[in-house]
Amino acid sequence: MKNKPNDTWLHQPTNGVWKSYTIAEVIDEGSRVANNLLKQGIEPGDRVAILAKNSYAWLAADFGMMLAGIIPVPIYSTASSETIDYVLEHSEAKLCFVGKLDDCSAAQASLASIPVITLPDANAEYTGAQDWQSILDTSTPLDSYHSPKAGDMATIVYTSGSTGKPKGVVLTHGHLGAAAVETKNRMVGGDELHRIMSYLPLAHITERSVVAITSIYGKVELFFSEGLETFVDELHHCQPTDFISVPRLWAKFQAKVLAQIPDEQLQEMLAGDGGDAVAAAIRDKLGFGSCGNYGSGSAPISPALLEWFHRIGVDIAEGWGMTETSGLACSNQPFTVEGMGTIGTPLACNEMKLSDEGEVLIRGEAIFEEYYKNPTATAESFAEGWFRTGDKGVKDKNGAYRITGRVKEQFKTAKGKYVAPVPIESRLATNSLIEQVCVLGSGRPAPMAIVVLNDQGLSKEQIKTNLEKTLSDVNQQLESHARLDRIAISETTWDVENDLLTPTMKLKRDKIEAFYRSSIDSEAESGVYWIAQ
Structure with a gap:
């Protein structure tokens, strides 16, 4: 600087x-x-x-x-x-x-x-x-x-607290600097x-x-926004070359396009002789006319959503990180089609591996070492020098990781079988009508899904038929104990203001479960239905 x-x-x-x-x-x-x-x-x-x-x-x-x-x-x-x-x-x-x-x-x-x-x-x-x-x-x-020295405290960042009180993550200048150098190499290298x-x-x-990384190490200009009402105009003013978002907002961009043209018709146009021009026009309309680098993080993004954007020339590189990893720790960057749907490989300053139980473990120069004034939580978070992230994952033959859910997100149904909700949610989210989805079922005879929908101008009968097919198709892909007995449609959007999402757009599953308790407990409904407001 x-x-x-x-x-x-x-x-x-x-x-x-x-x-x-x-x-x-x-x-x-x-x-x-x-x-x-x-x-x-x-x-x-x-x-x-x-x-x-x-x-x-x-x-x-x-x-x-x-x-x-x-x-x-x-x-x-x-x-x-x-x-x-x-x-x-x-x-x-x-x-x-x-x-x-x-x-x-x-x-x-x-x-x-x-x-x-x-x-x-x-x-x-x-x-x-x-x-x-x-x-x-x-x-x-x-x-x-x-x-400062590398080991000096630089900041305390409190976790967003999807459960319990937030923990204060102590990050040093060394942690931030290590993450900065390696993230810069992946994201904003070069002189442009x-x-x-x-x-x-x-x-x-x-x-x-x-x-901080782009400010210190790259040739970058940053543009701020005054709020949701002006965001679209500000995005067009900025003409970003790089755009990072979260799954929910990527879904909203998709819904904005599909509100103008049905997906079936759009796919026919993209497959035709003028498909490239159609894709370029859509990107320009969204504000991405000058953009060449896209990213998504904070929560798992549906592979179907990644594929949909890929067809219009928006190649979203999924990244993964936590407060405890000083931000980005792993990413599919530079973007590869083979890596689509994975979080790619770890930054060079870090090492990652899977525990015998499939939990993602990480250590390295960018990984925190303590929670502020909380030695008990600090001790519980490390195993032989490796930070226990709480995320479950798998690693493919190319060394790329895929997050499959949280260790503590699994629940046990009344049948005594454990169910992992995230893979089921990803399957449901292949339906572009579904904007938000949460699979619940602790103590229930079978899991269920609560969904919030995009407005695509369909009648209730059309929506019901559409989701019944999705319910049937998804259940055919699941083991018997994980099959859903219902999809409940909520007309309440989940957001930070009603405390159903964290500030980083993660589901607060316990809050959602409490919010819809009567519908979860009811055995009178099955199939697809609307939750009484």
């Missing part, structure tokens, strides 16, 4: 107007704010939280604190007051940066007893808060930068300019790590 201070780095929209920042401008703002923190009595090694949506100031605060040796502690902008309280108390945060939030009430209650600095896009008043701009106007940059949308939460280590 020292060698390119005047390069344009970040692009921030505000009420539809874009403003660009150079590397030098962002570092200057971050340095001034960090110097102000030091003058307030915050010391190197102290923790300071960031509670905000992605923005240029989020990164300026993050980088500025690291330059001063202060430990950033990101919090998801969608976090509940209970989570905010827990993270602030557990990390012993001395101050919190607050930006734009969809629901300010949770933050206002939690931040009443801690000093606050509001970022430029903050949309609420906080008692006694300091203002970002006023700090810039009255502060000078740091006289010198903190020079990369344009990337930063819209997945920076509070998640993968988004933050990729942003």
Whole structure:
């Protein structure tokens, strides 16, 4: 970054107007704010939280604190007051940066007893808060930068907590640096300019790590988004060369296309003489006219969805990683058709293997070593120096891994047989009508699937016929004890706001099970039916 201070780095929209920042401008703002923190009595090694949506100031605060040796502690902008309280108390945060939030009430209650600095896009008043701009106007940059050792703490990142309280993952400068170098080699190598949308939460280590990597090691410009309402226009403005998303959003892109043209008709057009032009037009309409590198992570993506996008020239490389692996740890990059549906091979800085039970184990330079103030959880998470990821997987003849589910996701039916839900969900998701799916069945006579559908303009009778065929087709592929006795259709979309998804779009299975308890317990229904709202 020292060698390119005047390069344009970040692009921030505000009420539809874009403003660009150079590397030098962002570092200057971050340095001034960090110097102000030091003058307030915050010391190197102290923790300071960031509670905000992605923005240029989020990164300026993050980088500025690291330059001063202060430990950033990101919090998801969608976090509940209970989570905010827990993270602030557990990390012993001395101050919190607050930006734009969809629901300010949770933050206002939690931040009443801690000093606050509001970022430029903050949309609420906080008692006694300091203002970002006023700090810039009255502060000078740091006289010198903190020079950390590889083993020094860089950040504490709290897991999104699909079950139980979040754990604070301690990541060192060495962990982040090792992941950075190897991820750069796979994603943004070369001298060409990369344009990337930063819209997945920076509070998640993968988004933050990729942003940091591209910022430090690649020739990259980052574009932020003001929200869902403006995202499509912002995506077209950015014209990304690289685009990373999560399975649910990839499914929404597919649904957007299929809402305009039935899939059968589309496939005929793609197979015709003008198929390449049709595919290019679809990519351009989606905002991918300049894109050549696509990725998906956070949760398993349906092989059928990967194949559908492949047919329109969108080759999605599936990646895998965790907070504990400093972000990306394994990926099908460079993309290969043979590797489609796998998470590819591990980064060169890491080693992976499978336990006798099929659990994915990993060790290496980018792998964390401790949970903050939780030695018991730390000890339980390692076996002879290997981190136990909790994911089950298989390895193919080419050395590529495929994730088949979570160790603890398996459930036992009333028949005493264990069922792994993820492979069944992947089979159900081959039906493009299904946007979200969760297979449940602990203690039930048979497993069942709850689904949320895309709107493709079909009648209820057409939907019922469609899903009955899917139910029959999928059951024919399953062992008898794993066959579904029903597909229940929910008209409630699962999202972060109703606490049925984590901030990284993973299913909260226990919450979904509790939400639909009456339907799960009912034996009056079978086949395909709608859940009474």
